[in-house]
Amino acid sequence: MSIATLLLVDDEVPFVETMSKRLAKRNLTVLNAFSGQEALDVLNKEKKIDIVILDVKMPGMDGIETLREIKKGYPLVEVIMLTGHATVENAIEGMKLGAFDYLMKPCDMEQLMVKVQEAKDKKSNHEEKITQARITQITLRHE
Amino acid sequence: MQENKKEQNHVHYYNSLTRNMVLIIIFISFTPLLLVSAILLYYFQNSYHEKVIAHLEEVVEKHKQNIDGFLNEKLANIRILVRAYPFKDLSSEAFLQERLSMLAEEYGGVFVDLGLINEQGIQIAYAGPFKLSKAVYSKAEWFKKAMKSDYFISDVFLGLRNLPHFIVAVKHKWKGRTYIIRASIDFVAFNSLVENIHIGKTGLAFILNEQGEFQTNPRMGISNNKQFYRDFISKKAIEGKITVLEKVNDAGQKCIYVMSPLKNGEWILVYQQDTSDALSDLHTAQKLIFIIFLIGGIAIVITAVFLSKKMVNYIKLADQEKEMMNEQIIEAGKLVSLGELAAGIAHEINNPVAIMIEEASWIDDLLDEEKECKSTKNLDEFRRALKQIRNQGWRCKEITSKLLSFARKTDTNIRAVQVNDSINEVMELSEQRTKYSNIQMKANLTRELPPIHASPAELQQVFLNLINNALDAMGTKGGKLEITSRIDGNYVVIDIADTGEGIPRANLARIFDPFFTTKQVGKGTGLGLSICYGMIKKMGGKISVNSSVGMGTTFHVYLPLPKDENNKNRSSTKKIFINEKEDK
Numbered sequence: 267m268s269i270a271t272l273l274l275v276d277d278e279v280p281f282v283e284t285m286s287k288r289l290a291k292r293n294l295t296v297l298n299a300f301s302g303q304e305a306l307d308v309l310n311k312e313k314k315i316d317i318v319i320l321d322v323k324m325p326g327m328d329g330i331e332t333l334r335e336i337k338k339g340y341p342l343v344e345v346i347m348l349t350g351h352a353t354v355e356n357a358i359e360g361m362k363l364g365a366f367d368y369l370m371k372p373c374d375m376e377q378l379m380v381k382v383q384e385a386k387d388k389k390s391n392h393e394e395k396i397t398q399a400r401i402t403q404i405t406l407r408h409e
Numbered sequence: 410m411q412e413n414k415k416e417q418n419h420v421h422y423y424n425s426l427t428r429n430m431v432l433i434i435i436f437i438s439f440t441p442l443l444l445v446s447a448i449l450l451y452y453f454q455n456s457y458h459e460k461v462i463a464h465l466e467e468v469v470e471k472h473k474q475n476i477d478g479f480l481n482e483k484l485a486n487i488r489i490l491v492r493a494y495p496f497k498d499l500s501s502e503a504f505l506q507e508r509l510s511m512l513a514e515e516y517g518g519v520f521v522d523l524g525l526i527n528e529q530g531i532q533i534a535y536a537g538p539f540k541l542s543k544a545v546y547s548k549a550e551w552f553k554k555a556m557k558s559d560y561f562i563s564d565v566f567l568g569l570r571n572l573p574h575f576i577v578a579v580k581h582k583w584k585g586r587t588y589i590i591r592a593s594i595d596f597v598a599f600n601s602l603v604e605n606i607h608i609g610k611t612g613l614a615f616i617l618n619e620q621g622e623f624q625t626n627p628r629m630g631i632s633n634n635k636q637f638y639r640d641f642i643s644k645k646a647i648e649g650k651i652t653v654l655e656k657v658n659d660a661g662q663k664c665i666y667v668m669s670p671l672k673n674g675e676w677i678l679v680y681q682q683d684t685s686d687a688l689s690d691l692h693t694a695q696k697l698i699f700i701i702f703l704i705g706g707i708a709i710v711i712t713a714v715f716l717s718k719k720m721v722n723y724i725k726l727a728d729q730e731k732e733m734m735n736e737q738i739i740e741a742g743k744l745v746s747l748g749e750l751a752a753g754i755a756h757e758i759n760n761p762v763a764i765m766i767e768e769a770s771w772i773d774d775l776l777d778e779e780k781e782c783k784s785t786k787n788l789d790e791f792r793r794a795l796k797q798i799r800n801q802g803w804r805c806k807e808i809t810s811k812l813l814s815f816a817r818k819t820d821t822n823i824r825a826v827q828v829n830d831s832i833n834e835v836m837e838l839s840e841q842r843t844k845y846s847n848i849q850m851k852a853n854l855t856r857e858l859p860p861i862h863a864s865p866a867e868l869q870q871v872f873l874n875l876i877n878n879a880l881d882a883m884g885t886k887g888g889k890l891e892i893t894s895r896i897d898g899n900y901v902v903i904d905i906a907d908t909g910e911g912i913p914r915a916n917l918a919r920i921f922d923p924f925f926t927t928k929q930v931g932k933g934t935g936l937g938l939s940i941c942y943g944m945i946k947k948m949g950g951k952i953s954v955n956s957s958v959g960m961g962t963t964f965h966v967y968l969p970l971p972k973d974e975n976n977k978n979r980s981s982t983k984k985i986f987i988n989e990k991e992d993k
Contacts, residue, residue: 281764281767
C-alpha cells in the first residue's frame, strides 16, 4: 500500500519524471504537474492528494502564488517547497504562508522521504482530529 | 597614432576655447570703454573748445572797449582843450606848455607833446621835449588826412622825432582859417594796453592797421609777415564784430586768431594763441584719457588671458576627471553585469545538475532491482561511478550556491552577526586563491565574541575586499595572511595582516579615496576600500592601516559592540587583556 499520494510540481520535465519514478519506487503514489495552474487542475480532479512538492521558481504562476491558491482551496494538503539557492528567501516566505517545510534542489532522497513521512503524519493527524470532531458533533447532535 | 591625434584634437579644442574666451572678454570689456571714452572726449572737446573761444572773445571784447575808450578819451581831451580855450591861448607856447604839464599830471606820460599847426602845415606853436617849433608837416600823411575830417587819430609812425608815436589831431576854425591842434601819444603807454594781454604761454595781442602793419610792439616770436595778416584782414572784412578763425601761421603752428575792429575799423585788435596752448587743458585731459585707456586696456587683456587660461585649465581638469569617472563607471557597470550574468548562469546550471543527480540516483535505485547484475564483476565499479557523478553534482551545486550568495542583491538589513562566522565564510571563498598563489592563510579568532549589529552581506563584502587586497599585495610570490579577531574596549577589532609589498607613505592618505588605485587600468576600480570605508562608517566603526614598504600591511577594522553589550563585556574584555599579557 502506498504511504501517501504526492503531487510533484516543477517546470523541469526530466526532473519531474525521474523524481516521480524514484518516489514511486519508494512506495508513494506520484502525480505530476509542470506548472502552477496544472497543479491546481490536478488537485481539483484528484481529491486523494496528501502532499504537494512545489518548485518555487516557475514561469507563469510561480511557487508562492500556487502555494497561496492551494492553501486557499485545500487547506489540509501539506506543501513542501523545493528551491534553488537563490530563492531561499521565497521558501521562507512560503513557510510563513503555511508550507510544511522546504528543501534545497537537488535534494537528498532520504531527507525528502523523512519530510514526506512527517507531512503525511501531520495531515493524517489533522484529518483524524477533524473526523473525531465531526463524529463528536454528530453524536452530540443526536443526543 | 589615433591616441596622438585625439590628444592633438583636445589641445586644439582647448586652445580655441581659450582664444574665444579671451576675444569675447576683450570685446565685451573694450566696447563700452571705447564708446564711453570716445563720446565723453567728443563732447568734452566741443564744449571746452567753445568755452575757450568764448573766453577769448570776451577778453578781446573787453580790451577793444578798453583801447577804444583810451583813444576816445585822448581825443576828447584835445577836443575839450580846443573848445574851452580861445585861439589866442592855444597859439601861445607857454599856454600849451602849461596844458601839457597838466595833462601829464593827470595821465602820466601819455601825452608827449602838444602843437598848433596852420593850414600850410607849419607848426606855429609847440610844447614838448622835442625841438619841433616851426616844423613843416604839409607833406605828412596824417596832416593830409587830418585836414579832411574834424578829428583824426593817426597810425603809429616814426615821424620827425624818429620815435614811434601816433597823433591825435583836432581841426579848429578861427577867423576863416583852419588850424590843427595835435597831440602825440606816447607809444610805450599805448603799447602797454595791449602788451598786458597775455594768456597761457603763447597768447598775445597786437594791433594792426589796414595795411597789416603793427601798431603795437608785439612780443617776440610773431612773424612780421604783413601779407599774412593782410590776407585774413581783407578776407574777414571788418564788420564791427568779433571774428574768430583758426589758421596755420608761417611757423607752421596752428593758431587761433580772435579779431575785433578798433577805431571804426581802421585798426584791428588781434589776439593770437597757439591752438595747442589755448586748449592745453583739453590736451592734458586727452592724454589722461589715453593713458587710462591704455592701462585699462592692458589690464583687460592681461586679465582676459589669465582668466581664460585658468578657466580652461579648470575645464580641462573637469573633463579629464569626467572621462576617468566615465571609464570607471563603465568598468563598475561591467562588473555589475558580470555579476548578474554569473548569477543567471549559476541558477540555470542548478537545474540540469539537479536532474543529473536525480538520474544517477535513479540508476542506482534500478541497480538494486537487477538481479542479474548483482553477479557482474563491474557492479562495484558502476556504483562507484554513480557515486562519483552524484558527488561531482553536489560539488557543482555548492559552487553555484556560493556564486549566487555573492551575486545576490546586497542585503543591508542589520541583524546580530557573529563576526567569526563571517570571517570563516569569506576565508573559505578565498581559499582557492591562496592555494594558487602559495599563500598561507591563518585565522586567530577570539572565541565567543559577542555578536555585533551589522548587515551580514556588507560585513562579508568588507572582509572579502580586504582579504582580496591583501592577496593582491602579495601577488604570486607567496606570503602569510593572518586574520585576527579580538575585543578592544567597546569594539570588536579585526586585523588583516599581510606580508605583501606595503603601501608607500605618499599613497597612505589616499587609499580610502574613491577611484584611487595603483592597479593597472581595467584591473581595479579603486572603489573597494572606499566602499569598505563607507560601510564601516555606516556601522559606526572605523578602519585604520599600518604599512611599511617591503614588510607588509595591516588593516584594522573596528566594529562597535551593541550599547547594552558594552557594559556586560567590559569585565570580560579586561580579563582577555590580562590573559594576553600573561601569555607574553
